[in-house]
Amino acid sequence: MAGAVASVGSSATSAFAARTNKKGTGKMTYWNHFTGAPERAAFAETTEAFKKASPAIDADIQTVTNDDWMAKYIASTTAKSGPDAVMIDVTRFTDMLRIGGLRDITTYNKQWPGKDAVAGDTPAFSFNRKVYGVPFFTFIDWTYYRKDMFEAAGIKKEPTTLEEFRAAAIACTNPSKGQYGFAMRGGSGGGGFIVNVLHAYNGSLMSPSFKATLSLDAAVEAMRFWVNLAVKDKAVVPTVATDGYAQIFSNFYTGKAAMVMHHGGSFIDVGKNLKYGSEVMTLARPNGPKGQLGFQAPLANGVFQHTKNPDAAFEYASFLGSPAAQTTFLKGTGYFPTSTDAAKDKFIADNRQFDTAVASLKTLPKTYTFPGLTAWRDLTCLPEFQKCLTGSQTPEGAAKVIVERLNTVAKAAAAANRKYYSDNRGK
Amino acid sequence: MSTRTALPPKKRKSPYRGFHSILEGKYFAWVLLVPSLVLVVTFIFYPLYRGIYLSFTRTVLLEGPGSTFIGLENFRQMFKDSLFLLATKNTLIFMVVGLITQLALGLAAAMLLSQDRKYIGLIRVLVVLPWFTPPVVTAYMWRFILDQNSGVLIKMLESVGISFGPAGLWSNPDLAIYAVLFVDLWASYPFFMLFLLAGIQGIPKDMRESTSVDGASSWQHFRYVILPLISPVIVVSSILGVIHLINSPTLVLLMTNGGPGDSTTVLPLLAFQVAFQMYDFGYSSAISVAVLAAIAGFAMVYIRFARFGKED
Numbered sequence: 147m148a149g150a151v152a153s154v155g156s157s158a159t160s161a162f163a164a165r166t167n168k169k170g171t172g173k174m175t176y177w178n179h180f181t182g183a184p185e186r187a188a189f190a191e192t193t194e195a196f197k198k199a200s201p202a203i204d205a206d207i208q209t210v211t212n213d214d215w216m217a218k219y220i221a222s223t224t225a226k227s228g229p230d231a232v233m234i235d236v237t238r239f240t241d242m243l244r245i246g247g248l249r250d251i252t253t254y255n256k257q258w259p260g261k262d263a264v265a266g267d268t269p270a271f272s273f274n275r276k277v278y279g280v281p282f283f284t285f286i287d288w289t290y291y292r293k294d295m296f297e298a299a300g301i302k303k304e305p306t307t308l309e310e311f312r313a314a315a316i317a318c319t320n321p322s323k324g325q326y327g328f329a330m331r332g333g334s335g336g337g338g339f340i341v342n343v344l345h346a347y348n349g350s351l352m353s354p355s356f357k358a359t360l361s362l363d364a365a366v367e368a369m370r371f372w373v374n375l376a377v378k379d380k381a382v383v384p385t386v387a388t389d390g391y392a393q394i395f396s397n398f399y400t401g402k403a404a405m406v407m408h409h410g411g412s413f414i415d416v417g418k419n420l421k422y423g424s425e426v427m428t429l430a431r432p433n434g435p436k437g438q439l440g441f442q443a444p445l446a447n448g449v450f451q452h453t454k455n456p457d458a459a460f461e462y463a464s465f466l467g468s469p470a471a472q473t474t475f476l477k478g479t480g481y482f483p484t485s486t487d488a489a490k491d492k493f494i495a496d497n498r499q500f501d502t503a504v505a506s507l508k509t510l511p512k513t514y515t516f517p518g519l520t521a522w523r524d525l526t527c528l529p530e531f532q533k534c535l536t537g538s539q540t541p542e543g544a545a546k547v548i549v550e551r552l553n554t555v556a557k558a559a560a561a562a563n564r565k566y567y568s569d570n571r572g573k
Numbered sequence: 574m575s576t577r578t579a580l581p582p583k584k585r586k587s588p589y590r591g592f593h594s595i596l597e598g599k600y601f602a603w604v605l606l607v608p609s610l611v612l613v614v615t616f617i618f619y620p621l622y623r624g625i626y627l628s629f630t631r632t633v634l635l636e637g638p639g640s641t642f643i644g645l646e647n648f649r650q651m652f653k654d655s656l657f658l659l660a661t662k663n664t665l666i667f668m669v670v671g672l673i674t675q676l677a678l679g680l681a682a683a684m685l686l687s688q689d690r691k692y693i694g695l696i697r698v699l700v701v702l703p704w705f706t707p708p709v710v711t712a713y714m715w716r717f718i719l720d721q722n723s724g725v726l727i728k729m730l731e732s733v734g735i736s737f738g739p740a741g742l743w744s745n746p747d748l749a750i751y752a753v754l755f756v757d758l759w760a761s762y763p764f765f766m767l768f769l770l771a772g773i774q775g776i777p778k779d780m781r782e783s784t785s786v787d788g789a790s791s792w793q794h795f796r797y798v799i800l801p802l803i804s805p806v807i808v809v810s811s812i813l814g815v816i817h818l819i820n821s822p823t824l825v826l827l828m829t830n831g832g833p834g835d836s837t838t839v840l841p842l843l844a845f846q847v848a849f850q851m852y853d854f855g856y857s858s859a860i861s862v863a864v865l866a867a868i869a870g871f872a873m874v875y876i877r878f879a880r881f882g883k884e885d
Binding site for chain 1 (some may be wrong): 633634635636637638720721722723738739740741743744745746826827829830831832833834835836845846848849850851852
C-alpha cells in the first residue's frame with residue numbers, strides 16, 4: 147500500500163513538473179458520490195498522494211450520496227457557492243452542464259500534459275467544442291456468474307446472447323432450494339437496466355440531434371423479455387421489484403442467484419466474497435437483436451462554475467486523471483482506467499477476469515447522455531417496469547408509456563438545446 | 574437704539590437625545606422587533622413568496638436560467654396529472670392512518686408512563702429513543718429488519734405462519750405504504766407520548782382521589798377527566814403530527830422511493846422528484862403550495878372543530 151502511495155505521488159509530481167497551468171494553492175473542496183468501502187479507501191490513498199504532489203493545496207474530499215447529489219448540486223449552483231471540483235457521472239453530464247454548475251476547462255485542459263492519455267473519453271464530457279471534465283475511469287458493464295451453480299446446472303458454454311442468457315437463468319433456477327438464475331435489479335438503480343434492454347432490442351434510442359428513435363415494437367419486445375424473465379420464467383429472485391445493489395449482491399454471494407449484472411467497480415468486492423476462477427467468473431454482457439445489453443460509461447471530474455479557486459480545482463481533477471491515480475483506483479476497486487497508460491498496468495494482465503472488460507471495451511456502446519435522461523430512466527422506465535412485476539401494468543402498456551415519455555423528453559431536449567446554443571452563442 | 578432682550582441660557586444638547594427619544598417614543602416596540610422581523614422576512618416570508626411566485630411560472634432548469642409567468646397553468650396541469658392524484662390519495666392514507674395510530678399508541682404509552690413506578694425515568698428515556706434516531710438510520714435499519722430474504726422480523730413472522738409471499742412486504746404495492754407507516758409509527762409515537770405525558774402530569778393527582786371517592790372507574794376517570802383536560806395538548810400535537818406526516822418524505826424516499834411502481838409516492842416526494850430529478854421547479858412549487866394550503870386548511874378546520882382555546 148505504501149509503495150502504491152509513493153508511486154502515485156512521484157509520478158504525479160513529475161507530471162505536474164511539465165505543466166504550464168498555474169499551480170493551485172489554498173483550500174480546495176471536492177464532491178464525489180462514492181460511498182463504498184473500497185472506493186473510500188482508494189480516495190484516502192489518492193488524497194494522501196495528492197497532498198504530497200501538491201502540498202500548497204488543502205484538499206477537502208466530501209461525499210454527497212447519489213440520492214442527494216442533484217439537489218445539493220442545484221442548490222450550490224443557484225447559490226453560486228459550493229465545492230471547487232465535482233465528480234461528473236456521464237449520464238448526468240448534460241443535466242449538470244445545462245443547470246450551469248460546470249466550468250469550461252478547455253484552456254486548462256490544453257495546457258495539461260496528461261490530456262492525450264485520456265483523450266478517448268474527453269469528448270463524452272465536451273459540448274460545443276468546450277471541455278468540462280477530465281476523464282477518471284470507465285464503468286464497463288459485465289456479468290458475474292457462479293461457476294459452481296453453472297456446473298450444477300450442466301451449463302458448459304457461457305451465454306453470449308439474450309436467449310442463451312435466459313436459458314442459463316432458467317437452468318440454474320430451483321425454487322424448492324431457494325435458487326434462482328438471476329439477481330435482477332428492479333429496485334433502486336434498476337432503471338439503467340431497462341435502458342440497457344431497450345437499447346439491446348432497438349439499437350440507438352436517441353439521435354445526436356435529440357430525436358427519439360425508440361420504436362414501439364422494439365420497446366414491447368424488450369419489456370416482454372425483461373418482465374417475463376421474472377414473471378413467466380420465474381428465473382429471477384422474487385423480491386426483484388425492490389432489490390437494489392445491496393440485495394442483488396447479497397443474493398449472489400449467498401448462492402440464491404447464479405448471475406448478477408454490474409460493472410467492473412464491484413470487482414474487488416466480489417473477490418473478497420467469492421474466489422475468482424473456482425467460484426465466480428466474469429462474462430461479457432449478452433447480445434440482443436440490435437445491440438449488446440450494457441454500456442461503457444466514463445466518469446470524470448470537473449471544476450465548479452462558481453469556484454474561487456479554479457487552479458486548485460483543476461489541479462485536483464487532473465491529478466485524478468493521471469495514470470498513477472487511476473491505477474490506484476483500479477487496484478482498489480476494479481474501476482477500469484480511462485488513461486491509455488494506466489490501462490497497460492500489469493494488474494489488468496494478471497487478472498484474467500479483466501479480459502472480459504478489455505474485450506467489452508471494443509464492443510460495448512458508449513452510454514447515453516442527453517438532457518432529461520436520468521428523469522426518464524428513474525421516474526418512467528423503472529416505475530413502469532415495477533408495475534409490470536406487481537401485475538398492475540402489462541409490458542405492452544409499459545412500453546407505450548416509455549416510448550411516449552421518451553418522445554416528450556427528446557422534444558424538450560431539442561428545444562433546450564436550441565435555447566442553450568442561442569444563449570451561449572459567442573461565449 | 575435697539576433693545577436687546579436677554580435670551581434664556583442655551584440648553585446644552587445631550588448627545589444621546591435622539592437615542593432617548595427612540596427609547597421613549599411610540600416606535601420603541603418596533604425597534605425591538607427589527608432583528609426578529611429581519612429574520613422572519615429573510616427565512617420565512619421571502620422563501621414563501623418565492624415558492625408561491627415560482628408556482629405561477631414555468632421554471633425548468635434544463636431550459637436555462639429564468640422563469641416565464643404562466644398564471645395557473647401548473648395548477649391546471651396538477652389536476653390532470655394522474656400521478657399527482659395518486660400521490661394525494663397516498664398522502665391522505667399516510668396522514669389519516671399515521672395520525673390515528675401514532676396518537677393512539679402515544680396516548681397509551683403516556684398513560685402507562687404517567688404512573689409512579691421504580692425506574693420510570695429510565696423507561697421513559699428508553700421509550701423515547703426511536704424519536705432520537707436519525708431518519709436515515711431508522712429507514713435502513715427497518716428496511717433490513719423487514720427484508721424478505723434476511724429480515725429478522727419477517728423470519729419471526731414466518732415462523733408463526735404469517736407470510737407476505739415470496740416477493741415480500743416491500744414488493745407488494747398494496748402493503749408497502751403500510752410498512753412505511755409501521756416504521757413511522759415506531760419512530761414518531763414518542764413525539765405524541767412526550768406531549769401527552771406532559772399534559773397528563775399537569776393534572777392534579779387529587780382529582781383521581783376525588784373521582785375514586787365518587788365511585789368512578791379508571792375508564793370513567795380517563796374518559797371524563799383526563800381526556801377533556803388534555804384535549805388542547807391532543808389538538809396541538811395532532812396538528813404538529815399532521816405537518817410532520819405530510820411534510821417528511823424522508824422515510825418514503827429512503828425505504829421505497831415511491832415504489833414499487835408509484836404505489837408509495839406521496840406529495841412531498843413527488844415535489845422533490847419533480848424539482849430535483851425533472852428540474853421543473855415551477856410545477857414542483859405548485860405541488861408544494863397545494864400541500865401548504867391543505868395543511869393550513871386542515872389546521873384551521875381542526876382547531877375550529879376542536880374548539881381549541883374556548884371554555885365550555
